[in-house]
Amino acid sequence: MRDGIESAAVAPALLRWYDSAARVLPWRVGPAERAAGEIPDPYRVWLSEVMLQQTTVATVKGYFHRFTTRWPDVQALAAAADAEVMGEWAGLGYYARARNLIACARAVVAQGGFPDTLEGLRALPGIGAYTAASVAAIAFDRAETVVDGNVERVVARLFAVTEPLPRAKPGLAKLAARLTPRERPGDFAQAMMDLGATICTPRNPRCADCPLEGFCAAAHQGIAADLPMKTAKAPKPTRRGYAYVAIRADGAPLLETRPPKGLLGGMPGWPGSDWGEDPAPQPPLTAEWTELPGVVKHTFTHFHLELTVLMAHVPLGANPQRGDFRPGFDPGDLPTVMRKVHDHASAASSDLFGPRPGA
DNA sequence: TATACGTGGTC
């Protein structure tokens, strides 16, 4: 793998493997269909790629099916109400993706369709270098280089790059570009990612089963499992807070829509205190609050959270300082940490959203 | 360049 001749041999070897081993995925047009002239739907490619950002295939499958059933094309998604889309996204995480998804769908409809160039795609909300390249390559057959975490790992091993991530990113992208073929760039990208997901895995890579082993410098040196190197991450602090579960006599829960930016932005949640070292209680209304035993624990990307849950049943005329009562609210529309709070309160009070006796 | 931003699975 030290010269261009060997680099040129990688794509054909990888594509031969892909033609025989490609995974069947709901958004994918397989090599056989592709050869028969079938073109992937840019809407489905875009939607799947956004969902797949930092998210596993297994998790995405169900969401992709529900989204495409409910909104079969970009026009339908663009016409949907924001809260409907946010509710359908609930539990998938990184909620800025859902906000950008809505904005992107509307921009695409306003433009009369998806742009078919890297630059046009890159200008849309929520589409960065990876997603722009993947949609351009997979849906529009453009010879763009797709670089995700899988590709970085595969390339770091192929070329035995010992420089640690994230510093190594630019160099790895250049090496990946050297491998990208003019023919079948979309299948090549998907093949690289499939290889990273199934053979060239972060731990215990199955080099003996790898179609590229003969090209791989790391395998040759016996250091594949040690690459890519990564710089140490900062430890996660623990923050604490209070969450308030108020249920009105008709069963309606008191919820608020969180600010559009920042953590869980735009999603519904229980009113609460600030989250920090030693937060002060901040009940959203005056009531007889009962502090539930135990805490709800949740870990975000950059901190641990421990929430103390307080619950109250309040009369029909209750007038909260924050949030609003939402009859018929579906707990499934809550982000996971808020659903954990719901479940914690629910365990302490059967039929949480049901009307109170005598109400 | 560094940090904020979710969640669920794995070892």
Add this chain to the structure above:
DNA sequence: TGACCAAGTAT
């Protein structure tokens, strides 16, 4: 149990 990790983007 807990740290690592996954088909990244925005600022």
